[in-house]
Amino acid sequence: MSKIAFVYPGQGTQYVGMGKELYENNERARLLFDKIFSSLDIDLKKVMFEGPEETLKSTEYTQPAIVGLSLVLTELLKERGIRPNYVAGHSVGEFAAFGGAEYLSLEEAVKLVAKRGEIMKKVAAKVDGTMAAILGLDSGKIQEVLRNISGVAEAVNFNEPNQTVIAGTREAIEAACVALKEAGAKRAMPLAVSGPFHSSLMKEAGEELKKYADKLNFNIGEIKIIANTTATFLDSNEETKDEIYRQSFGPVKWIDTINKLKAEGVTKIYEVGPGKVLAGLIKKIDKDIEVINIDSLESLKTL
Known part of the structure; x- marks a missing residue:
């Protein structure tokens, strides 16, 4: 049923x-x-x-x-x-x-x-954190790339097979967006959020x-x-x-x-x-x- x-x-x-x-x-x-x-x-x-x-x-x-x-x-x-x-x-x-x-x-x-x-x-408000949406890259690959980023950068929202959201310190997320695009992501879009939620x-x-x-x-x-x-x-x-x-x-x-x-x-x-x-x-x-x-x-x- x-x-x-x-x-x-x-x-x-x-x-x-x-x-x-x-x-x-x-x-x-x-x-x-x-x-x-x-x-x-x-x-x-x-x-x-x-x-x-x-x-x-x-x-x-x-x-x-x-x-x-x-x-x-x-x-x-x-x-x-x-x-x-x-x-x-x-x-x-x-x-x-x-x-x-x-x-x-x-x-x-x-x-x-x-x-x-x-x-x-x-x-x-205590942490300088943010989030970004990563499109067109497998979540396993995203996590592999994030392991080599200095600071806090974590995969936090596994939304659908081609969209994963990452969160962490602002500096680390900016570096992660560059590295993930180099690794094959179609887009790495910073999100207009007030914190690194779920990190x-x-x-x-x-x-x-x-x-x-x-x-x-x-x-x-x-x-x-x-x-x-x-x-x-x-x-x-x-x-x-x-x-x-x-x-x-x-x-x-x-x-x-x-x-x-x-x-x-x-x-x-x-x-x-x-x-x-x-x-x-x-x-x-x-x-x-x-x-x-x-x-x-x-x-x-x-x-």
Whole structure:
């Protein structure tokens, strides 16, 4: 029997006005958003709906904005009778997965990711780090080249067979981009990010976030989460807390995640949240999986 998965996008998919149409035209969405907004110490509603863009791009706003919209859309999908067998999220999207799998309540998941955004901003400000996307070179070759780079330069996001993201100190990543192009990469593109996310430079963020996560009780239920760092299921409270800790400075194994979903019998994936980035990556990993984007009121109406 074919199975369904929900997947959740990460940072970079945000835009000013995200969720506003839903808020103004769907009473259930408005109630859910108000729950989220009232649970936070920041004015997320104003920044999401009105901007400015620079503020929305700041990590402590971006992360709860993406996760908040993703989870409101998830609730509306479930109310239409569409429930996933599995969930997974790309980077910060994993925190939407905690809510989507009902391991945490809507407000708990958004408060957790808001804390993550706050901590990651603080830790990233201490290190002069960045990230770059490497296109057209096998991840094994990328890792081989990085071993010869001075300083911290690590492969962190294994997005699809021809796209791997690297992260580390600014100087090391600049040197790595040159070396990787010489090794055959088609492109090595610096990313407009505020830190070296998922690299070992962010370990302090993982340690701080774990202290916060230790206070939470995860309701491990029927819907299973596939973890970013291992591409295996999270089956217990301890495993879930350990993933929250490791994910801050560990890899996003997206190729392995999609292959795991396929192996579990998933034939249809709903990308739930802003943008269509994951749909593009999934098609490059496995063309046979059907992907449906749920990012707006209109997309819900067409179901």
